[in-house]
Amino acid sequence: MMWKEKYRIGVDVVDNQHQELFHRVSDFLISVQRKGDWGQKIAKVKETLAFMQEYVIVHFRDEENYQLQINFPEYEEHKDVHARFRDMINQYAVRFEKEGFTQELVQEFGGKLMTWLIMHVADMDQRIGAYVREQGGKG
Protein backbone atom coordinates (compact mmCIF):
# COMPACT_ATOMS: atom_id res chain seq x y z
CA MET A 1 0.00 0.00 0.00
CA MET A 2 1.53 3.30 -1.10
CA TRP A 3 -1.05 5.71 0.35
CA LYS A 4 -0.23 7.48 3.62
CA GLU A 5 -2.57 9.65 5.67
CA LYS A 6 -0.01 12.45 5.62
CA TYR A 7 -0.72 12.89 1.89
CA ARG A 8 -4.16 14.35 2.66
CA ILE A 9 -4.43 18.05 1.85
CA GLY A 10 -7.77 18.49 3.62
CA VAL A 11 -9.88 18.97 0.48
CA ASP A 12 -12.13 15.92 0.14
CA VAL A 13 -12.63 15.86 -3.61
CA VAL A 14 -8.86 16.09 -4.24
CA ASP A 15 -7.95 13.65 -1.46
CA ASN A 16 -10.41 11.03 -2.72
CA GLN A 17 -9.00 11.22 -6.23
CA HIS A 18 -5.44 11.05 -4.92
CA GLN A 19 -6.33 7.95 -2.94
CA GLU A 20 -7.81 6.37 -6.05
CA LEU A 21 -4.61 7.16 -8.02
CA PHE A 22 -2.40 5.71 -5.28
CA HIS A 23 -4.53 2.56 -5.05
CA ARG A 24 -4.40 1.99 -8.79
CA VAL A 25 -0.63 2.55 -9.02
CA SER A 26 -0.05 0.36 -5.96
CA ASP A 27 -2.18 -2.40 -7.45
CA PHE A 28 -0.34 -2.10 -10.73
CA LEU A 29 3.07 -2.37 -9.05
CA ILE A 30 2.04 -5.44 -7.05
CA SER A 31 0.89 -7.12 -10.22
CA VAL A 32 4.00 -6.13 -12.25
CA GLN A 33 6.43 -7.14 -9.50
CA ARG A 34 4.75 -10.44 -8.60
CA LYS A 35 6.77 -13.46 -9.74
CA GLY A 36 5.17 -15.32 -12.60
CA ASP A 37 4.53 -15.45 -16.29
CA TRP A 38 4.99 -12.00 -17.83
CA GLY A 39 2.58 -12.68 -20.71
CA GLN A 40 -0.30 -13.02 -18.26
CA LYS A 41 0.37 -9.59 -16.78
CA ILE A 42 0.16 -7.58 -19.96
CA ALA A 43 -3.63 -7.21 -19.75
CA LYS A 44 -3.24 -5.54 -16.35
CA VAL A 45 -0.52 -3.25 -17.72
CA LYS A 46 -2.74 -2.16 -20.60
CA GLU A 47 -5.66 -1.59 -18.25
CA THR A 48 -3.54 0.61 -15.94
CA LEU A 49 -2.12 2.60 -18.81
CA ALA A 50 -5.63 3.28 -20.19
CA PHE A 51 -6.86 4.17 -16.70
CA MET A 52 -3.96 6.58 -16.08
CA GLN A 53 -4.43 8.26 -19.45
CA GLU A 54 -8.13 8.88 -18.72
CA TYR A 55 -8.12 9.43 -14.99
CA VAL A 56 -5.27 11.91 -14.80
CA ILE A 57 -7.18 14.12 -17.23
CA VAL A 58 -10.24 14.05 -14.96
CA HIS A 59 -8.22 14.49 -11.80
CA PHE A 60 -5.95 17.25 -13.11
CA ARG A 61 -8.97 19.10 -14.51
CA ASP A 62 -10.82 18.89 -11.18
CA GLU A 63 -7.77 19.87 -9.19
CA GLU A 64 -6.95 22.77 -11.52
CA ASN A 65 -10.58 23.98 -11.36
CA TYR A 66 -10.42 23.88 -7.60
CA GLN A 67 -7.17 25.90 -7.69
CA LEU A 68 -8.86 28.53 -9.88
CA GLN A 69 -11.84 28.65 -7.55
CA ILE A 70 -9.64 29.46 -4.54
CA ASN A 71 -7.30 31.78 -6.53
CA PHE A 72 -4.34 29.55 -5.84
CA PRO A 73 -1.24 31.64 -6.69
CA GLU A 74 0.77 28.69 -8.08
CA TYR A 75 -1.97 27.68 -10.53
CA GLU A 76 0.05 28.22 -13.73
CA GLU A 77 3.17 26.47 -12.45
CA HIS A 78 1.10 23.56 -11.17
CA LYS A 79 -0.75 23.27 -14.47
CA ASP A 80 2.58 23.02 -16.34
CA VAL A 81 3.73 20.23 -14.04
CA HIS A 82 0.48 18.34 -14.70
CA ALA A 83 0.94 18.82 -18.45
CA ARG A 84 4.48 17.43 -18.30
CA PHE A 85 3.24 14.38 -16.42
CA ARG A 86 0.52 13.76 -19.02
CA ASP A 87 3.23 14.00 -21.70
CA MET A 88 5.36 11.46 -19.84
CA ILE A 89 2.45 8.98 -19.73
CA ASN A 90 1.73 9.53 -23.41
CA GLN A 91 5.39 9.08 -24.34
CA TYR A 92 5.42 5.71 -22.59
CA ALA A 93 2.19 4.77 -24.41
CA VAL A 94 3.98 5.48 -27.70
CA ARG A 95 7.03 3.49 -26.63
CA PHE A 96 4.85 0.53 -25.60
CA GLU A 97 3.27 0.60 -29.06
CA LYS A 98 6.67 0.64 -30.74
CA GLU A 99 8.79 -1.51 -28.46
CA GLY A 100 6.09 -3.77 -27.02
CA PHE A 101 5.02 -4.24 -23.40
CA THR A 102 8.35 -5.68 -22.31
CA GLN A 103 8.91 -6.35 -18.63
CA GLU A 104 11.88 -3.99 -18.52
CA LEU A 105 10.04 -1.04 -20.04
CA VAL A 106 6.91 -1.61 -17.96
CA GLN A 107 9.00 -1.75 -14.77
CA GLU A 108 10.77 1.45 -15.75
CA PHE A 109 7.36 3.08 -16.27
CA GLY A 110 6.22 1.78 -12.84
CA GLY A 111 9.23 3.35 -11.11
CA LYS A 112 8.54 6.74 -12.70
CA LEU A 113 4.81 6.61 -12.02
CA MET A 114 5.35 5.78 -8.35
CA THR A 115 8.01 8.40 -7.61
CA TRP A 116 6.21 11.14 -9.50
CA LEU A 117 2.93 10.51 -7.72
CA ILE A 118 4.50 10.41 -4.26
CA MET A 119 6.62 13.52 -4.74
CA HIS A 120 3.84 15.50 -6.38
CA VAL A 121 1.24 14.71 -3.73
CA ALA A 122 3.65 14.82 -0.76
CA ASP A 123 5.14 18.14 -1.81
CA MET A 124 3.48 20.25 -4.49
CA ASP A 125 -0.16 19.41 -3.70
CA GLN A 126 0.40 20.05 0.00
CA ARG A 127 0.82 23.72 -0.88
CA ILE A 128 -2.86 23.78 -1.98
CA GLY A 129 -3.92 22.60 1.50
CA ALA A 130 -1.53 25.03 3.18
CA TYR A 131 -2.92 27.90 1.12
CA VAL A 132 -6.53 27.00 2.00
CA ARG A 133 -5.62 26.91 5.70
CA GLU A 134 -3.79 30.23 5.41
CA GLN A 135 -6.90 31.80 3.92
CA GLY A 136 -8.88 30.48 6.88
CA GLY A 137 -10.97 28.20 4.68
CA LYS A 138 -11.78 24.56 5.18
CA GLY A 139 -11.60 23.57 1.52
Place this chain on the structure above:
Amino acid sequence: MKVAFVEPFVKAARDVFQLMMDLDAQRGDLRASEQLVPSKDASVAIGVTGDLLGSILYSFPRQMTLEMVEIMAGMPVDELDSFVISALGEVANIISGNAMAYLNSANYMCNINPPQIVLGQETALEMVTRKALIVPLRTRIGEFDIFITLKEQA
Protein backbone atom coordinates in the same frame (compact mmCIF):
# COMPACT_ATOMS: atom_id res chain seq x y z
CA MET B 1 35.39 23.91 -6.83
CA LYS B 2 33.46 25.75 -4.16
CA VAL B 3 32.28 23.98 -1.01
CA ALA B 4 29.18 26.19 -1.28
CA PHE B 5 27.99 24.02 -4.20
CA VAL B 6 27.56 21.10 -1.81
CA GLU B 7 24.89 22.62 0.42
CA PRO B 8 22.04 22.77 -2.15
CA PHE B 9 22.42 19.02 -2.78
CA VAL B 10 22.48 18.16 0.92
CA LYS B 11 19.42 20.28 1.61
CA ALA B 12 17.54 18.87 -1.39
CA ALA B 13 18.45 15.27 -0.48
CA ARG B 14 17.36 15.71 3.14
CA ASP B 15 14.03 17.24 2.08
CA VAL B 16 13.31 14.56 -0.50
CA PHE B 17 14.17 11.69 1.88
CA GLN B 18 11.85 13.20 4.49
CA LEU B 19 9.00 13.88 2.08
CA MET B 20 9.14 10.65 0.11
CA MET B 21 10.34 8.13 2.68
CA ASP B 22 9.91 9.76 6.10
CA LEU B 23 13.63 9.28 6.62
CA ASP B 24 15.88 11.68 8.47
CA ALA B 25 19.25 12.01 6.69
CA GLN B 26 22.19 13.23 8.77
CA ARG B 27 25.12 14.81 7.03
CA GLY B 28 28.54 13.22 7.64
CA ASP B 29 32.02 14.69 7.14
CA LEU B 30 32.92 16.10 3.76
CA ARG B 31 35.87 14.46 2.02
CA ALA B 32 37.64 14.90 -1.29
CA SER B 33 38.52 12.38 -3.97
CA GLU B 34 40.67 12.61 -7.06
CA GLN B 35 38.47 10.12 -8.85
CA LEU B 36 34.77 9.89 -9.52
CA VAL B 37 34.27 6.19 -8.88
CA PRO B 38 31.06 4.88 -7.28
CA SER B 39 31.64 4.01 -3.61
CA LYS B 40 28.60 1.74 -3.34
CA ASP B 41 26.54 -0.81 -5.35
CA ALA B 42 23.91 1.26 -7.16
CA SER B 43 24.66 4.75 -8.39
CA VAL B 44 23.00 7.48 -10.39
CA ALA B 45 25.04 10.03 -12.36
CA ILE B 46 23.45 13.29 -13.38
CA GLY B 47 25.14 15.83 -15.64
CA VAL B 48 24.84 19.55 -14.94
CA THR B 49 25.06 22.24 -17.65
CA GLY B 50 24.66 26.02 -17.68
CA ASP B 51 26.50 28.46 -15.41
CA LEU B 52 27.94 25.42 -13.69
CA LEU B 53 29.32 22.44 -15.56
CA GLY B 54 29.98 18.97 -14.21
CA SER B 55 28.24 16.05 -12.61
CA ILE B 56 26.67 14.69 -9.48
CA LEU B 57 26.91 11.04 -8.52
CA TYR B 58 24.62 9.49 -5.92
CA SER B 59 25.93 6.16 -4.65
CA PHE B 60 23.75 3.77 -2.59
CA PRO B 61 24.31 0.36 -1.00
CA ARG B 62 22.17 -2.40 -2.53
CA GLN B 63 20.21 -3.14 0.65
CA MET B 64 19.47 0.52 1.23
CA THR B 65 18.22 0.92 -2.35
CA LEU B 66 15.83 -2.01 -1.87
CA GLU B 67 14.56 -0.61 1.42
CA MET B 68 14.03 2.86 -0.05
CA VAL B 69 11.86 1.42 -2.78
CA GLU B 70 10.06 -0.83 -0.27
CA ILE B 71 9.13 2.23 1.79
CA MET B 72 7.83 4.09 -1.26
CA ALA B 73 6.02 1.15 -2.85
CA GLY B 74 4.71 -0.24 0.44
CA MET B 75 5.58 -3.77 -0.64
CA PRO B 76 8.57 -6.11 -0.41
CA VAL B 77 11.29 -5.55 -3.00
CA ASP B 78 14.19 -8.01 -3.36
CA GLU B 79 16.14 -7.31 -6.52
CA LEU B 80 17.72 -4.40 -8.36
CA ASP B 81 15.44 -4.77 -11.37
CA SER B 82 14.24 -2.11 -13.82
CA PHE B 83 11.51 -0.98 -11.43
CA VAL B 84 13.94 -0.39 -8.56
CA ILE B 85 16.56 1.21 -10.81
CA SER B 86 13.99 3.49 -12.40
CA ALA B 87 12.67 4.59 -8.98
CA LEU B 88 16.23 5.20 -7.71
CA GLY B 89 17.06 7.24 -10.81
CA GLU B 90 13.94 9.36 -10.28
CA VAL B 91 14.73 10.00 -6.61
CA ALA B 92 18.19 11.26 -7.64
CA ASN B 93 16.58 13.25 -10.45
CA ILE B 94 14.13 14.92 -8.06
CA ILE B 95 16.92 15.75 -5.58
CA SER B 96 19.03 17.24 -8.38
CA GLY B 97 16.08 19.21 -9.76
CA ASN B 98 15.41 20.71 -6.34
CA ALA B 99 19.11 21.47 -5.87
CA MET B 100 19.07 23.31 -9.23
CA ALA B 101 16.24 25.49 -7.90
CA TYR B 102 18.42 26.45 -4.91
CA LEU B 103 21.39 27.14 -7.20
CA ASN B 104 19.16 29.20 -9.51
CA SER B 105 18.07 31.35 -6.60
CA ALA B 106 21.79 31.91 -5.85
CA ASN B 107 22.06 33.15 -9.47
CA TYR B 108 23.62 30.04 -10.97
CA MET B 109 21.31 29.14 -13.83
CA CYS B 110 21.77 25.43 -14.51
CA ASN B 111 19.97 22.46 -15.99
CA ILE B 112 20.31 18.73 -15.45
CA ASN B 113 20.54 15.85 -17.90
CA PRO B 114 18.51 12.63 -17.52
CA PRO B 115 19.84 10.24 -14.84
CA GLN B 116 22.32 7.52 -15.87
CA ILE B 117 22.44 4.38 -13.75
CA VAL B 118 25.79 2.84 -12.83
CA LEU B 119 25.77 -0.58 -11.19
CA GLY B 120 28.89 -1.82 -9.40
CA GLN B 121 32.00 0.05 -8.35
CA GLU B 122 34.19 -0.35 -11.43
CA THR B 123 33.32 2.58 -13.66
CA ALA B 124 35.24 5.83 -13.31
CA LEU B 125 33.33 8.88 -14.48
CA GLU B 126 34.73 12.02 -16.04
CA MET B 127 35.54 14.92 -13.72
CA VAL B 128 35.59 18.60 -14.58
CA THR B 129 37.49 19.54 -11.43
CA ARG B 130 40.75 18.27 -9.97
CA LYS B 131 38.92 16.89 -6.96
CA ALA B 132 35.35 15.79 -6.33
CA LEU B 133 33.75 16.57 -2.99
CA ILE B 134 31.90 13.71 -1.32
CA VAL B 135 29.28 14.16 1.33
CA PRO B 136 27.90 11.09 3.12
CA LEU B 137 24.31 11.10 4.38
CA ARG B 138 23.23 8.68 7.10
CA THR B 139 19.72 7.36 7.54
CA ARG B 140 18.31 4.57 9.71
CA ILE B 141 18.33 2.25 6.66
CA GLY B 142 21.91 2.98 5.57
CA GLU B 143 24.42 5.52 4.40
CA PHE B 144 24.84 6.89 0.88
CA ASP B 145 27.29 9.29 -0.75
CA ILE B 146 26.78 12.30 -2.97
CA PHE B 147 29.81 13.13 -5.15
CA ILE B 148 29.90 16.63 -6.55
CA THR B 149 32.20 17.91 -9.27
CA LEU B 150 31.14 21.30 -10.59
CA LYS B 151 33.02 24.22 -12.06
CA GLU B 152 31.93 27.70 -13.02
CA GLN B 153 31.75 28.28 -16.76
CA ALA B 154 34.17 30.92 -17.96
